[in-house]
Amino acid sequence: MEKLALFGGKKAIDTTPEYKWPIITPSDKDYLLKMIEENEISYNFKSEEIDRLEMNFKKYLKMPYCLALNSGTSALYTAFIAIGISEGDEVIVPSYTFPATVIPLIHMGAKIIFADSENNTPLISIEDVKKKVSKETKLILVTHMDGFPVQVNLIRAWLKEHEYNALILEDCAQAIGAEVDGVKVGSLGDLAIFSFQQKKLLTGGEGGLLIIKNKEYYERAILLSYLQKRSFEEISDGRLQQYCYTGLGFNFRIHPLAAGMVNQQFSKMDNYADKRRQNMRMFEESFNSIPEVKLIGRIHENTLPSYFSFKFLYVDEAVDITKYVEALNAEGVPIVVSTTKPLHLEPIFSNFNSNKFSMDFLNKKLTSQFADPLIYCETYSKKVLRLPAYYDLTKEQVIEFANAFRKVGKNKNSLK
Missing domain, CATH: 3.90.1150.10 (Aspartate Aminotransferase, domain 1)
Known part of the structure; x- marks a missing residue:
């Protein structure tokens, strides 16, 4: 031998x-240089590139609301707060996932319930989730780990059959372009997040995205992550409008150059x-x-x-x-x-x-x-x-x- x-x-x-990775072409570099020359380096000055990124994803996923943020972790943090996760709330999470999927929950004081994986896979076990769901469960978090999709549709159907009100949040950080029954991940749950960090299939170097079906959650997320300009322009809920000037605490918006880099690759x-x-x-x-x-x-x-x-x-x-x-x-x-x-x-x-x-x-x-x-x-x-x-x-x-x-x-x- x-x-x-x-x-x-x-x-x-x-x-x-x-x-x-990633593949950066001369035309990509020219595009980003043009953005710099035109001073598109802040959302508050020019928002076109970020608007374009969000529109791309709304069309791609056929989802009504989308918020471009500075990381997938920020998107998770914003999502948890926007849906009202607070001290003692039950959240079922996969144990086998990237730490950022779960760690933001400790800042809310959530009751974190870990679920096992399917045998010989990186995916959360739907059977274990069923065993751990209760009437107190507020959120089920699933990670499409390593680009392998979780069958979120089965979880949704089971929750509906048993009259549980838990929301489902998809962590799609590693799985853009994956599908279940021909439907793209990111549109299967109530909310979803994506990441544009350098290793991801679609990258801006850094960056993230929050996908939301519910309008109120979306407007809350704006108050949490974009300061003033966007709040004044988009928030229609009278209860939330009184917070447009102060916001609710953070500045998580994506950098336009990262958005531009993602947009350049989107068609590819x-x-x-x-x-x-x-x-x-x-x-x-x-x-x-x-x-x-x-x-x-x-x-x-x-x-x-x-x-x-x-x-x-x-x-x-x-x-x-x-x-x-x-x-x-x-x-x-x-x-x-x-x-x-x-x-x-x-x-x-x-x-x-x-x-x-x-x-x-x-x-x-x-x-x-x-x-x-x-x-x-x-x-x-x-x-x-x-x-x-x-x-x-x-x-x-x-x-x-x-x-x-x-x-x-x-x-x-x-x-x-």
Whole structure:
């Protein structure tokens, strides 16, 4: 057998494909330079670019209200306050999600109830959600993790059947362009957020978006995140108009240059997503006989993922996962163990007891309080591997990746 590169053998991949994102063209640069030359660097001076961004998404998602903000985290924070989450309110959240999905809730003093994942997936378990919903549940938060859509329609139907009034908020930060039954994520729940951070399929470097169906929630969100100008122009509710001058506390609006960068890529977004799906099909063809890993291509047949990255489950128990990854890295495969961890195990939640956050919280000694196990997300987090979501891989490059996996698999006894 060919000697592993980890032990001095020849690498399986001579030149590892470069992962570079986003794709910024000369016309993109010219467009942003023109914005600077025209002094479009503040919403309060010129709002056209931000207006254009919001209109793009309202048409794309067929949703009535949209607010462009400076990050997905700000969009979450604004959404939680706008719908009235306050101390003691029950909110069901996925444990397997990015921390920013949940952390803003501690500032409201919400009663955070963690739900497990489906077996061998990064998605919240609908069955576990059903077990944990009560008449007191105010919000169910779902994350379309890694670009794989949650079947929000099933949750909505079940809530309606059992006469529960909980709202549903979709965290679409990693999933723009994904679909359930042909319907885009972001339009399945009552509210949704997107992120335009650099790693995202559609990016402005930084930035976020809040999607809302309810007009009052939308006007509250304006008071929370845009100061004066927009409040005076758009708020029609007489109870809310008295706060137009002061606002309700924050300045979360997006920078026009970030909005301009997103707008420049907007027409290319579907092509970007299709290219990732094309790459996934090549991976599926080339990795169908590698027993050590299982490629996660599609979780539910009625869904269309958009692939935030390419994910593999490591299913071989004979060799430690870190040693396996080390061997692949040596062969030229830029794969890593996913860094996402179940939040219910994190120390911050051992001390959080539905009291609003203050800095005194940091003075408390962290305890090793036992967390109720959520077996599926804990297990998944320990065996999931991540490869960058390349835009322009060739068939030959995918085959090289597969051959590197096969080489390590054939030599796995040397890794024990």
